Amino acid sequence: MECTAEADTWVGSAPGKLILFGEHAVVYGQPAIAVPVTGVQARATVTGGEAGSGVWLVCCDLPPCEDRGLLPTPDGGAPASGCRYALRGAAADDPLRGAVALALARFSDAERGISGMEPDIVLTITSTIPIARGLGSGAAVATAVIRSLAAYFGRQPSNDEVSGLVFEVEKLFHGTPSGIDNTVIAYQQPVYFVRGEGMTPLRVGSPFSLVIADSGAPSSTREVVGTVRQRWHAEPQRYDALFDSIGAIARIARRHIETGDWRSMAGLMDENQALLEQMGVSSPALDRLIEAARSAGAVGAKLSGAGRGGCILAAAERHAIAAVSGALRSAGAAQVLVTEVA
Ligand code: PMV
Secondary structure, eight states: OOOSOOSSOEEEEEEEEEEEEOTTGGGGTOOEEEEEEEEEEEEEEEEEOOTTOOEEEEEOSSOOGGGOTTSOOGGGSOOSSTTEEEGGGSOTTOHHHHHHHHHHHHHSSSOOOTTTSOOOEEEEEEEOSOTTSSSOHHHHHHHHHHHHHHHHTTOOOOHHHHHHHHHHHHHHHHSSOOSHHHHHHHHTSOEEEOTTSOEEEOOOSSOEEEEEEEOSOOOOHHHHHHHHHHHHHHSHHHHHHHHHHHHHHHHHHHHHHHHTOHHHHHHHHHHHHHHHHHHTOOOHHHHHHHHHHHHTTOSEEEEESSOSSSEEEEEOOGGGHHHHHHHHHHTTOSEEEEEEEO
8 A cells, every 4th residue: 555645746734632721611612722732743645546536545554444433434344455445435424535525515616526526536644643532633634634635626725714624524423513623723723712703812921841641542522522411411500510610710721821821720720620520521541640640740730632531631840741751651651742832
């Protein structure tokens, strides 16, 4: 399987993302804060295909198709040759198919149906973003695909347009996404996000470092968001109060980030984590990593994303980063990344 693209290529890429404050509550209208994580990336490359071939997808550097979770399995089974398959054979709810179809409808000249005038191209997708870990892999892959197809058709969509298209893809497999993932990833900058209010850039008064640790356990956003919704229906007052408290924390955290007081912001991570625990979205593995980070000197730590699995983040002084990273590895983290917020 050819995993490198040659001449006449059109490329799109996108970073991962990390939610600092406000996950879950953001679905219910509260503000949230997220930043791009540029140390991990999704990349899509378009090259010309054989005449009459239509669109072929080649997914390199991704787990085997049958294990990909958020990514598609063509025809409901593992493909004959790695992760190479024709768009025509992809399942109707395949998010990659969704991203390609939306991009073709928006960027190709005529209103061409996906099975009608498909271009003859090969779309090669690579990603270093761990899947289903709260780092925005699905939105980043969709963003990279949409940007590469826009380039192929000679278009230069705005960040807002890309974000809107990725949001449509997110709805295919997340159910009720707030829109924070597509926004922070399409704009590639820190955002203060309120559902339905579009993008508000977040000014970072003084750069700070975050340590991200992957628990190694997948987290299904759709499932966890669905569970929180059921609980909210069962105990509306209790959950509304939790969402309100988280929203209040996100508003204060925004001020601390803008004024460069990241240590006070880090303290709020602990408060946000306590509320996420009360909401029932943490897990023993996440709690263990958070405790390890705090014991090794992190100023604050919390889970990030939907929870139950996925990643935690910890804010630490620069001189403590190595110790915090080491403690997280010793506590069982599958991967540790350090990212700078600026
Ligand atoms: O798990 P992730 O990275 O997809 O983040 C989900 C964030 C939630 O607030 C739980 C859901 C949403 O749509 O905002």
